Amino acid sequence: MKKNKKMLIGCSIIFVATIVLLIGATTKASGSELTLQEIIQEPHKFQGRFIMTQGDLIEKSIQWDADLIQLSFKIEDEFGNVLTVVHQGVKPDNFSEDVIVIVEGFIHDDGIFTAEKVQTKCPSKYEGEEYDPELHEKEIE
Known part of the structure; x- marks a missing residue:
């Protein structure tokens, strides 16, 4: 050649x-970003598709098995839709009340969501404070 x-x-x-x-x-x-309501109403429609959703953590639902490194919990939206999530991996540090949970993974026939990735964010951390010019003037002096 x-x-x-x-x-x-x-x-x-x-x-x-x-x-x-x-x-x-x-x-x-x-993957697709969907609401909890869309996932819960028609889970069969999204089977086999990589999807992302988010909701408020239901703290009482948290079950952590350190031996198996398995985390299961429930999230809900503002309309009361609840999704059960199972994650094979470590539990996030700030996994507690008043946390928004973002999950990425797959939904199954039984309505259980298998998360490949779990992230948390605290809503109060991202809320802005109102600017007070008088307070700012005092701090400068």
Whole structure:
């Protein structure tokens, strides 16, 4: 084989491998962001799809098994829709009352959500304080 032909075949293989890797890496990133209500009303519609949702943590529902490193809990939205979540992994540090939980994963026939990723955020942490110019003037002096 000529040198040019070998180079062309080598570049083609690298190109095809790159495309395959990109497609494989973006399948999870191409998930859908859904509300709890959408998931609970028609769980069969979203089976096999990577989805993301969020809700308020129901603290009484938390079950942590340190031996199996398994976390199960429930989240709810403002309309009272409740979703049971199971996560095979560590429990987030601030997993307590008044926390919004963001989960990413898959829904099953039985309505249980298997989370591959669990994140928390505290709503009060992101609320802004009103600006008081008088207080600011006092601090400067």
